[in-house]
Amino acid sequence: MATCLCDAFYDDVACATVEVLEHLGCTVEFPEGQTCCGQPAFNGGDWTASRRVVRHAVRTFAGSCPVVVPSGSCAAMLFHGALLEFEREPDRAAVEDLGRRAWELGDFVVNGLGVRTWPGRYAARVAFHRSCHSRGTASSAAAETLLGSIAGLTLIPFGEGEQCCGFGGTFSVSFPTISGSMGKLKLEHLRAARPEVVASGDMSCLMHLGGLAGKEGRPLRTRHLAQILRDSLRHGGSPS
Amino acid sequence: MSEERDEIFARVRRALAPLPVRTALPDWDPARIAPGFAAADSCTLFVERFREVGGVPLSSRQGLMAWLAGKGWACGYCDPGLWPELRGHFPPQMEVSTSLRRARIDDYAFAITVASGAIAETGTVILTDRDTPVRLAALAPWAHVAVIPRSRIHRSIACALGAMPDDPNIVWVTGPSKTADIEGILIEGVHGPGIQAAWVADDR
Amino acid sequence: MKEQPIDRFAAELEASRRSAVYEGTKATHEKRTRHLAARFAEADVLRRTAGEIKQHVVEHLDRYLPEVEVKLRQHGVGVHWCSTADSACATVLRILQARGVRRLVKAKTMLGEEIGLAGYLERHGIESVETDLGEFIVQVDRDHPSHIVRPIIHKSRREVATTLERIGLGTYDDDPSTITQRIRSHLRGKYLAADAALTGANFISVESGRVVIVTNEGNSRFCLAAARLHLVLVGIEKLVPRDRDLALLLNLLARSATAQPLTVYTEFVAGPRASGQADGPDEMEVVFVDNGRTEMLASDCRDILRCIRCGACLNVCPVYRQATGHAYRSVYPGPVGAVLSPLLAGSRFPEWADLPKASSLCGACNEVCPVDIPIPDLLLRLRARGKQEGGPQARIGTLPMGLWSWIAARPELWRAALRAGAALDLLPLRLAPVPALRAWSKDRDLPAWRGGAFRRWFRHRSRL
Numbered sequence: 001m002a003t004c005l006c007d008a009f010y011d012d013v014a015c016a017t018v019e020v021l022e023h024l025g026c027t028v029e030f031p032e033g034q035t036c037c038g039q040p041a042f043n044g045g046d047w048t049a050s051r052r053v054v055r056h057a058v059r060t061f062a063g064s065c066p067v068v069v070p071s072g073s074c075a076a077m078l079f080h081g082a083l084l085e086f087e088r089e090p091d092r093a094a095v096e097d098l099g100r101r102a103w104e105l106g107d108f109v110v111n112g113l114g115v116r117t118w119p120g121r122y123a124a125r126v127a128f129h130r131s132c133h134s135r136g137t138a139s140s141a142a143a144e145t146l147l148g149s150i151a152g153l154t155l156i157p158f159g160e161g162e163q164c165c166g167f168g169g170t171f172s173v174s175f176p177t178i179s180g181s182m183g184k185l186k187l188e189h190l191r192a193a194r195p196e197v198v199a200s201g202d203m204s205c206l207m208h209l210g211g212l213a214g215k216e217g218r219p220l221r222t223r224h225l226a227q228i229l230r231d232s233l234r235h236g237g238s239p240s
Numbered sequence: 241m242s243e244e245r246d247e248i249f250a251r252v253r254r255a256l257a258p259l260p261v262r263t264a265l266p267d268w269d270p271a272r273i274a275p276g277f278a279a280a281d282s283c284t285l286f287v288e289r290f291r292e293v294g295g296v297p298l299s300s301r302q303g304l305m306a307w308l309a310g311k312g313w314a315c316g317y318c319d320p321g322l323w324p325e326l327r328g329h330f331p332p333q334m335e336v337s338t339s340l341r342r343a344r345i346d347d348y349a350f351a352i353t354v355a356s357g358a359i360a361e362t363g364t365v366i367l368t369d370r371d372t373p374v375r376l377a378a379l380a381p382w383a384h385v386a387v388i389p390r391s392r393i394h395r396s397i398a399c400a401l402g403a404m405p406d407d408p409n410i411v412w413v414t415g416p417s418k419t420a421d422i423e424g425i426l427i428e429g430v431h432g433p434g435i436q437a438a439w440v441a442d443d444r
Numbered sequence: 445m446k447e448q449p450i451d452r453f454a455a456e457l458e459a460s461r462r463s464a465v466y467e468g469t470k471a472t473h474e475k476r477t478r479h480l481a482a483r484f485a486e487a488d489v490l491r492r493t494a495g496e497i498k499q500h501v502v503e504h505l506d507r508y509l510p511e512v513e514v515k516l517r518q519h520g521v522g523v524h525w526c527s528t529a530d531s532a533c534a535t536v537l538r539i540l541q542a543r544g545v546r547r548l549v550k551a552k553t554m555l556g557e558e559i560g561l562a563g564y565l566e567r568h569g570i571e572s573v574e575t576d577l578g579e580f581i582v583q584v585d586r587d588h589p590s591h592i593v594r595p596i597i598h599k600s601r602r603e604v605a606t607t608l609e610r611i612g613l614g615t616y617d618d619d620p621s622t623i624t625q626r627i628r629s630h631l632r633g634k635y636l637a638a639d640a641a642l643t644g645a646n647f648i649s650v651e652s653g654r655v656v657i658v659t660n661e662g663n664s665r666f667c668l669a670a671a672r673l674h675l676v677l678v679g680i681e682k683l684v685p686r687d688r689d690l691a692l693l694l695n696l697l698a699r700s701a702t703a704q705p706l707t708v709y710t711e712f713v714a715g716p717r718a719s720g721q722a723d724g725p726d727e728m729e730v731v732f733v734d735n736g737r738t739e740m741l742a743s744d745c746r747d748i749l750r751c752i753r754c755g756a757c758l759n760v761c762p763v764y765r766q767a768t769g770h771a772y773r774s775v776y777p778g779p780v781g782a783v784l785s786p787l788l789a790g791s792r793f794p795e796w797a798d799l800p801k802a803s804s805l806c807g808a809c810n811e812v813c814p815v816d817i818p819i820p821d822l823l824l825r826l827r828a829r830g831k832q833e834g835g836p837q838a839r840i841g842t843l844p845m846g847l848w849s850w851i852a853a854r855p856e857l858w859r860a861a862l863r864a865g866a867a868l869d870l871l872p873l874r875l876a877p878v879p880a881l882r883a884w885s886k887d888r889d890l891p892a893w894r895g896g897a898f899r900r901w902f903r904h905r906s907r908l
Contacts, residue, residue, distance in 0.1 A: 002851075002898055008865055009891045011898035016903065028904050033855035039846035043805060045827030048850030056853040084821055085828070132806035160470070162811075164762050168804025173884050174448050175802065177455040178766045180887045182804070185762075209725075211888030245525035247678065248734050255504045255742035262503040267497045273487065293705070325893050340722070343669075346629075362706040364664055369718035375669040378724050379662060380632075396708070398691035404652070408519065408718050409668070413708040417662035421578035421594055422601050422620040424468045430577055431708070432662030432729070437465065441774060 001061065001069045001078075001102075004036040010203045016226035017070040017105055017140065023233055024113055033060045037069075039077040043169050047085040054082045063197050064114065070105045071144035071224045072134035072201045077163055104134065106201055110142035116149065120232035123152035126223075127195035129186070129209070131202035132164050143225050145199050150232050154216070159192035160185070167208035183212045187220070201225045282360040283397040283440055292331030293415035294428065296437040304352075304385065304439050305329050308427030313349035317377050321354055322387060342375050348433075350383040356410075357392035358438070359400045364414040366392075366400065367439055368407040378413070383435035384415075389443045446517045450763070450802040452829050453771035461598050465590070465768045468597045469759040475703035476756060476812070483705075489670070494692050495816030498750035501683050502741065508650045508683050515653025519715035522729040529559035532733045536561060536642070536675060537568055538707065539729055543673055545570065545639040549631075551657070551664035552576035553644030554592060554753055555733060557775040558788065561642075572642075573634045574691035577627055584611050590769025590777060593701045593755035598768055631663075641667035641725065645678040646752065648730075651686040654714045655730065658697065658707035662822050665709045674713070674725035681749040687814035700754040736788045745822045748783045751816040757809035757819060763802050772799060779809035786830075797830035807882060862895035 006014040018028045038053035057078070069075045086092040103166050109115050127149060130140040143174035166182025186209060190198055193236060198220055201208050201237050206222040213220035223231075256262070281290065287297045296305045308316070309331035318326055320338040330336050340348065353374070357366040367378055367387040383405050394400040406411060417432030428434045454462075480487040487808055501508060511522050524539075528533035540548065548565065550572055556562065562583065565572040574583040578595035582588065589595030597602065605618035610756030613626045643664045647656040655676055657664045668674055684690060698704045717724030740746055758764045769777035773787035774796075782803060786796035800823040809819040851857045884890075 004896060006861060008893065008895045010896045011901060014898040015901055018905075030897070030899075032859075034850040035858040038849075038852070043827070043851050044845050045824070045829075045831035046845040046849070047803075047828045047831070049845040052849045053852040056855075059857075070611065081824070084824060126477060132804070132808070135807040135811055162760075162808060164804045164806030164808065166762065166804060168806065171801070171804040172888075175451040175454075176449045176761055176884065176887065178802075179804070181454070181766045182762045183888075192628070207891060208888065211885075211890060214889035215887055242525055244527050244531060247527055248525050248732075248738060249506070251734070251738035252680075252741060253511065255738055255746075256503060256506050259503060263496055263499040265500045266493050266693065268497075270688060272490070289705070290843045303733070324671065345636065359706075364706060364710075369721040369724070371778055373720055375665070375717075375723045375729050379665055379669055395693060396691070398688060401687045401691050404654075404712070405689060407673055408713065408715040409721070409724060410654075410712040411665060412706065412712075414704070414706045414710070416736075417660070419577050419624065419661050421576075421581075421596055422599075422604055422623060423464065424471055424597075425601075425620045427620050427624045430628060430663070431575065431635075431666045441793035 001034055001057075001067055001185065002030065003069060003071045003076065004073050005203050005207065006070065009207065010224070012160075013070055013203055013224040013226055016224065016230035017068070019233070020105070020109070020226050020229045021068065024109065024115060029065065031060045034102050034105070037040055037074040037077040039074065039081060040169055040202040042077065042081050042085055047216050049090065050193065054095060055091070058098050061098055061101075065101065066108065067102045068105055069098045070100065070201070070224060071203065072104045072131045072139045073204060075102050075104040075107075075139075076133040092203070097165055102203060104137065104139040106146060107137060107139045108145035110145055116145055118146045118232060119230060120234070121151045122228055124196040125154045125156050125194070126197045126199050126228070127156050127190050127193050129165060129190075129198060129200040129205055130161060131200050131205050132203060139201055143202070146229065147199065147225070150228070153228075154230070156193050159189040159197075165205040165208050167204050169204070172208060180212065184209055187213055190220070196221065197228070198222045199225055199228055218236050243433060257332045259261065260353040270396070283390060284397050285360040286358050286363060286440065289360060291363070292437055292438070293363040295363055296407070296435060296439055297416055298385070298439040300439070301318050301326070301329060305331065306438070308334070308350065311349070314348055315347045316349040318383065319353050319372070319377070322352060326352070340374050342376070345376065345380050348381040350385060351377040351381045352387060355386040355388045355438070356405060357394060357400070358388045358440070359394050359397055359412065361396040362414055364412045365436065367407040367411045368405055370405070370407050375409075379432045380408050382429065382433060384433040384435060388438055388440045390440050391443050392441070421427040447880060448801065449773070449798055450767050450771045454767040457768060460600065461768060462766065465597055465601060466765045468594065469765050471782070472703060473756070473759040473812070476759070477701060478702040479699050481701065490692060490696060491814055491816045494696050494814055497684065497689050497692065497746065498752070498815045500744055502681055502749045505680060505683070506742065508685070509680060510651060511682055512648055512650045515650065516730055519653050520728070521653075521715050522727070524729065524731045527734045528733050529733075531734065532559050532677065532731060533561055533564040535731055537565065537570070537678065539675060540565070542638060543640070545673065547634075547641055548572045548640050549575050549635055549640045549667045549671060551637040551641070551643040551659060551667050552579050552595075553642070553677050555644055555679055556642070557589060558657060558736060559733065561677070563711060563896060566834045573631070573638070575634070575667060576659070577624065577633055577661060579630070581607055588770065589775070590756060591758055592753050592776065592778075592780075598770065603605055605648060626859045633668045635670045638667070638671045640673035640675060641671035642675040642677060643667060645682055647684045647690060647848045648682055649687050649690065650683050652714065652888040654687065654696070654712040656690060657713065658694070658709065660702065660704075660708045662709045665711060668711070668713070668725060670722045672726050674716070676730040678730060678732055680734055680737050697752050697754050700812065700814040701858065736790055740787045740788065743787065743788055744825050745783060747817050748780070748787065748822055750785075750817050751780055752815060754814055756812040756814065760812045762806065762808070763804065767802070772802075779803065779819045780822070783819060783826065786826055789820050794830070794833055797826070797833070798831065800826035859899070860895065865893050865895040
């Protein structure tokens with residue numbers, strides 16, 4: 001699943017995801033009918049609307065293949081959120097089935113395929129932002145395992161790493177003041193650590209942080225986990 | 241039995257009736273929650289943890305008396321049960337009484353009471369109504385000295401809970417009374433003692 | 445689109461107040477994290493176990509409530525049951541009046557705040573003095589607590605010093621130590637003169653009928669040293685099955701609330717004082733309060749009844765840190781408040797339906813919760829309920845999702861929309877027809893629209 005964000009804005013992340021999976025020997029299919037995981041309406045409380053979208057995803061991704069998503073947030077929607085809104089629905093089993101097959105990319109590579117080290121080279125100091133929807137899952141640890149194993153790449157810690165970037169989907173629209181303050185705080189912590197690249201498993205966090213930084217006139221170099229993995233393979237040298 | 245009682249109970253039953261399964265009570269292992277202190281004996285561990293929570297450990301009667309003398313207090317209280325053993329050892333000019341008069345409550349700078357036991361894991365002193373017959377003594381004076389029988393130091397909270405005395409009032413005191421309500425700044429001695437001291441004594 | 449009240453509150457908040465709350469909560473949260481990690485290898489296992497214990501209690505209240513009632517009566521304790529806040533206030537008043545009580549000292553109880561007890565007693569001629577330092581300041585300032593554990597986290601020492609001067613406790617001095625000493629001597633007189641003491645209860649053990657009360661200041665202990673009557677005000681959910689379960693819960697409560705191994709004063713009260721004891725109440729009465737809890741029990745949000753009021757979710761919550769407690773308009777602020785307040789409101793739920801939206805659903809609250817309450821899931825359920833029940837508070841700041849979901853279930857329309865979205869790039873965002881996008885882009889750049897680019901790349905590639 002490419003995610004609607006990559007579909008609309010971040011095509012390169014989706015491309016990188018495909019290349020990373022193919023490098024590992026996977027055959028990647030992209031069902032053209034896919035749209036979204038249903039999360040915006042789910043978070044907004046409109047579960048009727050959200051279920052409509054989830055049902056569409058269930059149909060689109062029918063079968064037995066793992067569904068790999070370059071987003072902890074969309075993955076969590078499929079294996080956790082959707083189950084909440086389908087608790088009393090007759091087709092809950094189909095949703096559960098999709099949930100069992102849904103993986104966040106880093107989690108899939110490390111815990112699904114058993115890959116623990118990543119080849120190539122990526123010479124950069126990288127601050128990895130653990131996106132919130134990966135809490136309680138193996139995703140952040142998996143991403144850090146992979147990134148930490150890349151030659152030339154240094155993972156650098158920063159303050160209040162457990163705190164949210166302030167995006168939260170529609171939250172950032174309905175609560176512009178609080179969301180903006182949260183994001184700016186995150187930027188302060190990140191900048192204090194002086195990374196060359198800010199990475200995450202979720203483009204939504206990076207879009208928020210990058211958008212805030214851009215408006216401040218101090219652009220932030222952001223890369224998705226998939227892009228770093230691919231670039232490490234491709235360039236074997238400095239980040240593209 | 242009141243009408244409201246029956247209504248509440250009925251609502252509770254109605255709310256729970258539709259649950260297809262109910263959560264079972266987990267059978268957890270108390271040993272799991274207090275790791276990391278296998279080596280030390282309970283008394284040593286208590287003294288270490290008591291110090292960590294801001295307590296003042298005293299190791300002997302002489303130590304207690306020297307400590308009291310150093311404070312220069314004029315007036316204090318001593319549990320009547322301890323009096324035979326301690327009388328005659330207090331610093332000269334120190335007024336020590338074996339009854340606590342409420343009218344003079346602010347005059348007592350310290351009180352020495354009998355504790356029922358202690359908890360090593362947390363540096364906690366255990367007081368009960370039976371062994372500490374004047375609740376205010378352990379509370380109102382600025383300093384409280386608990387005399388703890390060495391044989392009654394429990395290893396952990398779980399052990400202490402497993403051996404709760406049959407007493408209507410048991411209080412665990414872990415360090416001096418304190419607050420961080422004002423700007424998060426730690427201040428000791430809010431309502432209770434600003435100093436908690438303890439003397440682990442051989443059983444009498 | 446109308447502003448969210450909590451966001452507006454945050455926007456209008458004084459910077460000093462925000463930074464006081466931010467620094468205070470951050471320090472406590474970080475201390476908690478260090479504390480748990482230092483002593484417990486398996487802190488998460490403990491949290492989950494404690495959560496199961498409390499969930500078990502909540503789901504077996506039909507059995508435990510009658511059992512604990514029997515135990516308490518065996519200890520000579522009077523037991524009362526109240527369905528509503530009004531009934532609880534009236535019951536307390538009746539008990540006090542029947543014994544001629546004029547002066548009451550109170551230890552901190554969130555339930556007391558919830559039912560508005562202090563004001564009620566005052567209106568009925570009973571002096572009711574808060575003895576927790578923070579609550580005392582809140583009471584004399586006629587303010588409201590802004591944190592479950594630290595009621596005056598929003599106030600500076602200068603404000604507190606000004607308050608003391610105003611009520612005649614010495615000339616202005618903002619040294620926290622002096623402030624504390626002045627309140628200490630002022631409240632001494634109150635304790636000794638009081639006819640009765642009212643406390644909450646952190647836990648009641650069904651097995652032993654022991655009422656567990658914890659404080660750091662020792663104020664509840666002082667209440668129980670001098671007064672003749674001990675009244676306990678407690679929610680019906682505050683039970684634990686066995687004494688041994690307290691080993692886990694007391695440990696987690698202290699560590700989660702204030703990063704201590706154990707609260708300074710942990711009292712186990714099973715009835716009036718023992719014969720031979722000089723101090724302490726001759727009589728003990730326990731008032732169990734429902735006030736909406738059975739309704740929560742019947743709902744899909746019953747997990748919130750596990751809450752042990754430690755405040756850890758407030759301390760970690762980025763929204764609480766930015767907005768501060770008063771933004772939540774309720775006794776219970778922060779993530780737990782965003783769940784509890786709408787549920788406690790009963791039929792007035794719609795008025796509180798904006799609270800569950802005040803969260804980025806980041807899940808930090810669940811991660812620190814000592815009883816592992818899935819707070820984000822509960823917030824989501826309440827959002828869904830808000831949507832169903834409508835009401836203006838539920839609608840503000842909410843994007844209409846009907847059209848979006850209709851398109852998202854139709855792939856050909858979705859693809860067309862992806863292609864058409866490119867128009868966004870041609871339009872200055874300030875002029876965008878969607879107000880939400882305008883608000884978002886006030887502080888943020890939007891990335892360039894690349895709708896359909898990946899699909900073209902993938903199709904092209906597969907043809908190679």
